[in-house]
Amino acid sequence: MKTVRIRYCLFLCLLAQTVSMNTSAQSTKKPVRVGVVGLVHSHVNWILNRAKQTGDPTIEVVGIAEPNREVAERYMKQHGLPMSLVYPTVEEMLDKTRPDAVTAFNEISNHLNVVKVCAPRGVHVMVEKPLAVSIDQARQMEALAKKHNIHLLTNYETTWYGSNHKAHRMAVQEGAIGPIRRIVVHDGHDGPAQMNKEFVAWLTDPVTNGAGALFDFGCYGANLATWLLKGEKPRTVSAFTLQIKPDVYPKVDDDATIILEYPKTQVVIQASWNWPFSRKDMEVYGETGYVFTLDGTRMRIRLKGDKAEQTTEAAKTDAPVTDPFDYLAQVVRGETKSVDDLSSLKVNMIVMEILDAARRSAQSGGKPIALK
Template structure:
């Protein structure tokens, strides 16, 4: 009986120590995050995120007090953590990383301030407003050895990762064509907040319209599917179908990328009647359909127009590959090492910027633009 009591006591002490050590580990690995800007509506993803212990929001930079107060009531954060400048927030809060939810033009300034201090950065797509800005950001990230990640909604779609897996397995044969379609009815028509709309339809602050806002998705995915290979040429056509809503920028873009043995077509638009983020991948022997975040199909050719189809309903990916901020924490903690040309990686997104820069030039000159390889 005494032996059992001692055994129970030892086990209880062991469990207590285990729980305490787990809490210590969680505290050590929680990444201190500063949020730069609240105008980008994607900021709701981090503000409304469940607290799972991998990140801690310690400061917010937003000079627009009305916007900051509106969100503070919505998400119950204290206005004491809101600062007017990045420098002030960093000086007081000393974050491990910042997430940028300001204008795309503002991404460069975030990196210019954070990189020399060793503060990691995650920006919302696209990486930068121009290739010139992107190159400056890349140089700073490499010089000061920080992680510079780009977040896309589609990175977390299990269907995109299933598509990559099936393509690389050879099931549909060698890649021949990719068609990526992204967009919605337009920022004003879907009712984005005024602070977001103000810079989203500004050619300086956003770098363009739909060609930047949604063209980046396709460029990111296509670069990943081609394992980081650059296209040979880029041809783009843009239109302005809603001049009353988007007076200074394009709102519809078609971008054609040519590779040695394949073609990619990116259809980016603020004129879809129904919002979409889908993709078709054509191999020699079949087609992969990524219909949305969860619906996925494979068709294998039979004869002239026949096919055998498999359909899947996929579950979300497991942490930390289901959430941008979990991945950011895992990368900083060295729990995850990103593969070359990963969707979030700097290598991939530098090629994305080359493609977008060439696409804007092509649309302006009405000529195909060669890519330096």
């Protein structure tokens, strides 16, 4: 009996020591140093809100590269941040602040330039969706990332929706609705015309954004579908675009439908700047049931044997990480792998193939484009 008590005491001592060591390691872990490239994307408020948090254990915003001083002064004033954070060029910001990673909130067409500057310095990059304006630019970015062994991630708002991860778990990991046969994704709002002028200027230009709603919101559905279908490429891509408000958006489409054909599955992506309300929702149909995501939490589900549809809510914990910058920190620290998830380069290269083919299809009047 005495021997058992001694062993138990030793076990408790070892357990306490392990917990103490883990707690100590967590408390001494330094925040990942992050630079911000560009302030012309409205999503930049996301990270600037984090920059205001002193003592953030996860990330520290050490510098911001923005050549437009008027824009920089407006954002720094809005968020209560010092202008000393701002540098006129990416190169100067990198050289003087030495970040571990950068987040790009500039024009999509300039994502390639960010990688050209950061990759040789060993600085990891997370860009706002989509990855690039063309498959050619995306391939150059991919080559640079692989050559210099950096992480190249793409951030989507919908990546952090607990509902999407719960739908993925049910449909893909658990097979609760049977083989997926159809996915329908709706994304968009009533248009960007009333947003910040510097954002609207490049968002409505086919050179700097790649297209209009076709790229701006079509990328969400391409990303989710590729993830749900385990990285499978569609056999063909067809797309149809409209210019409902040519007086407001004279250079680009403002409404798009993309159809992806797989051997036994069809994906319909509806992207628009003309929805009466903002929406980011998805319908996933299987052979024996379906799961709908209505927003970040609310869901509708009907499985085989159910007499009626059920409503449910996903929790924030259904997503493995609820914030892109926490995720970026984990990737940089090697605490998680980005191989085939929503942010990964592998998935987003397929997204770019889809978007590139969709643009060509729309230009041809909807002719199906085969992917190699």
